[in-house]
Amino acid sequence: MVDGFEDTPPRLEEESDDAFILRLESYEGPIDVLLEQARDQKVDLTRISILALADQYLGFVERARRLRLELAADYLVMAAWLAYLKSRLLLPEREDDEEPSGEELAAALAFQLRRLEAMRDAGGQLMARMHLWRDWFPRGAPEDGLVVRSNVYDVSLYDLLKAYAEHKRRTDGGGALHIEASELYSMDMAIARLTEMLGRIPGWATLASLLPRGLKDPLQIRSSIAAHFLASLELAREGKLELRQEGAFQPIYLRRAERAIGSEGEGG
C-alpha cells in the first residue's frame, strides 16, 4: 500500500455475523464500515435507515471491543457521533435548537455514503474501460520530426517536482539517517496476541488459525507468520504453551499449558 499499488488481498471465507469484525483490518476507516453495513441493508442508499445503521455500527464497535481488538480512535469518534445522532433522531425536536436537526444530520450522512459509493462505482467503471497498452495499442514506431514538438528536452512536471523533493530530502534531512517505522509484525506483538488468544481457547489450535486476518501486504503476512512461530517457541520455552507437530511440514498445533492437561504429555 505504501506506493499506491497492492497485491491481491487474501479473501476471507467467513460470512458469519462477525464478518465485519474479521475484516476490520482491511477497512480504511469508519466510513468504509458504514458503507458496507448500509449495503447490507440491501436497499437503495437513498432509503437506508440511518437509525438502523447507527445501531449496527454501535453493535459492531461493541463486538470488536469485546474481542479486545485495538480500535483506532476514528472508529470510536464515529461511534460517539452516531450515538449522539441516534439520540437526536429519537428525542423530540426542541424549538429553540439552533443546531442542525437529527434529520439534517442523518441526511448529510446518507449523502456522504451515496457520494462515496458513487465514486467507488465510478472508479470501477473507469478501470473497466479500455486501457491503452492493454486493450488497444498506439503506433509502435512513431516517426519523430513529423509531429510538433516545441521542446528539446523531455522533462515532465513530475520529474521537476521529484527533483526538488529529492533535493529537499537530501538537504533537510541534515545528514541524519531516517528509518521509517516498520510495518512488520514484531515478536513482542505476536507473544501478546498469542497469550491473549490462547487464554480463550481450551484445546489444541493450529498456529495458522491463530494468525491475524486481513493483512494485505505479503511481506506483512510473512512477517506475521514468522513472528507468531517464534512467539510460540518462546512461549513454549517459558512453559506457557505446548506445541505439537505430526511431521515435517505438517500443521503446528498449540494450546495453553495447564498442569491438568499437561500430563497427557506430547513431545514438542
Add this chain to the structure above:
Amino acid sequence: MRDVTEHADNVLELPRRGPEGDLAHHVRLVEALLFASAEPLEDAVLRDRLPPDADLARVMECLGEHYRGRGVQLVRVAKGWAFRTAPDLTAQLRIETPVVRKLSRAAVETLAIVAYHQPVTRAEIESIRGVATSKGTLDTLMEAGWIRPGRRRMTPGRPLTWVTTKGFLDHFGLASIDELPGVEELKAAGLLDSRPAITTLPGGRAEELTGEDQDDTDDRESF
C-alpha cells in the same frame, strides 16, 4: 508488394486539382501525421499543417470512413485524434507491453474522485473518502501521468487543487472529461458536490477534515 520507390506512381492516382483533389490531399496529410505520432494530436495541431481553407471536420470524416472496420481505427481521444489498433484484435496481437501494476483500491478511488470532482483539493478528497489520503497515493497517480496539480483554490489557505491530465484521457480512451462514465447522472444527482457533507456537525470528524485546508499553506516560505 509495395516498395518505397513506388510512391510517385501511387500519388498520381488521386486527383491533384480541384476541391476533391484538395480534400484527398488533406486526408493524406492528416493520415500521415496521425500515423507518425504515438500520441493523440489536437485539432489545432492538425489545422496548423493544413491550408487555412481546409475543412478539418470533412477531412476527419473521410479518414474515419476509410478506416471503418479495418485493423486500425481512427478515434477521438484526449481532445484530439489518434489511430489505435481495433480492440477486437487485441487478444490475437500478442504485443509486448510494459508491465502494468494493479492500482490499490485507495488509488482507484482517489483517481475517480480527482477525475469527477476536478479541480479538487486534497482535503476534499479526504472528506469524500472519509479517510486521510495515504502518502504515496497522489504521488503514484502523478507518476503514472494521470493527475497533476492545478490552480490554487482562492479560499483561505489557498490550497492546491488536483486535475487529470491528457495522458489520463488517452489511457482510458476518453475524448474529454465530459465523457467520464455516468458523469451527467452523477452531476444531476448532486453527487459531484465536493463540499464536506457533515460540515455542520458538532464535535466529530468534520472539523478535522476542514481544518486540513489550512495546513496546505504553511510551506510557502520556501518561495
Add this chain to the structure above:
Amino acid sequence: MRDVTEHADNVLELPRRGPEGDLAHHVRLVEALLFASAEPLEDAVLRDRLPPDADLARVMECLGEHYRGRGVQLVRVAKGWAFRTAPDLTAQLRIETPVVRKLSRAAVETLAIVAYHQPVTRAEIESIRGVATSKGTLDTLMEAGWIRPGRRRMTPGRPLTWVTTKGFLDHFGLASIDELPGVEELKAAGLLDSRPAITTLPGGRAEELTGEDQDDTDDRESF
C-alpha cells in the same frame, strides 16, 4: 468520427465467414500488427500469427492495395514489412526539430531550485544545492527557454538573479509559478517520502501484470 465504443459495430461490417471473411480478418490482423509493432515484421513472424492455411502473399497484396496512394504506405524493409508515411509528404510535414534529449539530473534540480526560489542568484543556487553549478547548466536551461536573467540583486557585487520564463510555465502546464506544490504539499502527495527499501522486496507474486485491473471490480463484490 469514431468513438471507442463503436468498434463492435465496425467489426460486423466485414464478412466473418467463408474464405473472403477469413482473408478480410487476416488483413485486419496483419494491419494492426504492423501498426503497433516497433520493428518491421518478417514473413515468418506474420505467418506465425495467422492460421496455418492463411495465404500470406495474398494478405500482403490486399493490404498493400488498400494503402496504395494513401498518406501511409506498406513497404518492404529489410526482410520484413512496415508502414511508413508516404515519402512525398514527409517534406511537407516535417518540421525541423532537434532530437529530444534528456535533461541531466543536475539541470533538472537546478531548474527546480530556480522555480522554487526565484529570483535567485547563481551563488544562492550553489549554496542551496551544496555543489558548484557549472555555467553550462544555466546556459542549457536558458537555451531551452525555461529560465532568463532577472533583476540584479541590490547587494555588493550586484549579482544577477535568475527567474523562470513563460515558456517554462507552458511546458509544465502551469498557469502561474504559484501553482507549484509547496513543500508540505509535496510531502502530502508522497513525493518527499523515501520509500523504505524493504517494501520493494519481491512480494512473491507475479499477478501484478496486465489484465489484473479487472480485479478491481471483482474486489468490490466482497463488500
